[in-house]
Amino acid sequence: GQQLNQSPQSMFIQEGEDVSMNCTSSSIFNTWLWYKQEPGEGPVLLIALYKAGELTSNGRLTAQFGITRKDSFLNISASIPSDVGIYFCAGRGAQKLVFGQGTRLTINP
Amino acid sequence: NAGVTQTPKFRILKIGQSMTLQCTQDMNHNYMYWYRQDPGMGLKLIYYSVGAGITDKGEVPNGYNVSRSTTEDFPLRLELAAPSQTSVYFCASSLTGELFFGEGSRLTVL
Numbered sequence: 712g713q714q715l716n717q718s719p720q721s722m723f724i725q726e727g728e729d730v731s732m733n734c735t736s737s738s739i740f741n742t743w744l745w746y747k748q749e750p751g752e753g754p755v756l757l758i759a760l761y762k763a764g765e766l767t768s769n770g771r772l773t774a775q776f777g778i779t780r781k782d783s784f785l786n787i788s789a790s791i792p793s794d795v796g797i798y799f800c801a802g803r804g805a806q807k808l809v810f811g812q813g814t815r816l817t818i819n820p
Numbered sequence: 821n822a823g824v825t826q827t828p829k830f831r832i833l834k835i836g837q838s839m840t841l842q843c844t845q846d847m848n849h850n851y852m853y854w855y856r857q858d859p860g861m862g863l864k865l866i867y868y869s870v871g872a873g874i875t876d877k878g879e880v881p882n883g884y885n886v887s888r889s890t891t892e893d894f895p896l897r898l899e900l901a902a903p904s905q906t907s908v909y910f911c912a913s914s915l916t917g918e919l920f921f922g923e924g925s926r927l928t929v930l
Contacts, residue, residue, distance in 0.1 A: 717862075742917045753824075753910050753921030754863075761917075799862060803917055807878065810855075810862040 714738075717800050717811030725819050730787040732814040734800035742803040743783040745774050748813070749796045757798075758785070790818055822846050826911050826922035833901040833929045841896040841925050843911030851914045852894040853878075854886065856907040857924075863910065869894055901929045 717734045724730060734743070742761055746754035758769050760776035760783060767774055771788045783802070787794055795818050800811040827842045845852065850871045855863040855878075865878030869888040883905055885897045894913075898905060906929045912919040 744918060746921075751924070753912075753923050754919075756918055756920070759918050801919075807865060807868065808917075808919065812862045 715800060715802055715809050715811040717814055719814055720812065721815040721817070723817045723819065724790060726790060726792060728790055730790055730794070730816060731784065732798060732800075733782060733784045734802065734811045735782040736802060736809075737781065738802075738804050739780045740783075740802035740804045741780070742808075743774070743776050744801040744803075744808070745772075745783070745785050746799040746801065747796045748799065754799055787816075790816075792818055792820060794818060824911055824913055824920055824922035826909075826925050828925060829923065830926050831928070833898075833927065835901060835903065835929060837901050838897070838899050839901070839927075840898075841909055841911075841927070843894045843896065843922060844892050845894075845911075845913040845920075846892065847913060847915070847920070848891060849913035849915045849920075850891070852888065853912045853914075853919065854884070854894070854896045855910045855912065856880065857910060858907050866896065866909075898927075903929050905929050 715734050715736050745757045748754045758774040763780045765776040774785045797813040797815050799813045824845045853868045854866040864880045867886040869875045875886050909925045911922045
């Protein structure tokens with residue numbers, strides 16, 4: 712089946728730093744979604760991407776749908792303490808939505 | 821707007837017991853899903869439904885059953901609870917492609 716490789720698995724950064732994470736797959740996807748999960752909560756949708764090459768921002772977050780349709784990137788600029796959480800990518804191809812393993816973000820004030 | 825509501829939030833079961841996790845959504849979404857999330861892992865699809873009366877298996881359906889008698893409700897049933905079913909369960913719904921999740925139900929089987 713389709714699988715996603717999300718990296719890094721975890722990040723420890725200083726407040727104010729920029730953050731980059733990505734997801735790659737051997738399969739082509741038609742949609743990429745980025746979610747954030749805080750402790751004890753369900754994932755919340757951050758950004759949705761529907762077209763190869765698409766670059767979309769949501770405040771300090773920017774995500775891109777890779778040209779090959781096999782990858783996507785999420786960047787967070789000027790991190791703040793409330794950015795802490797687990798970020799998941801999800802890709803939808805011919806089959807059902809597939810989730811990455813998540814990137815756990817920890818911020819030192 | 822309540823969105824996706826799951827009950828209970830927490831439950832402890834003994835091995836062999838059965839229970840139902842409830843999920844309801846008020847967004848009139850056709851698609852509904854059940855995922856499980858094990859510690860430090862991503863989300864694995866258990867079952868999904870594309871509309872009332874239609875359900876299908878996901879990646880990890882063994883040990884679970886679902887039904888979809890209405891658009892709003894999509895309960896998940898565990899018939900004979902096993903320790904391997906200790907997990908956090910998330911229900912989600914969607915209209916097009918973007919999933920909206922409930923807050924989760926944490927289940928422990930001892």
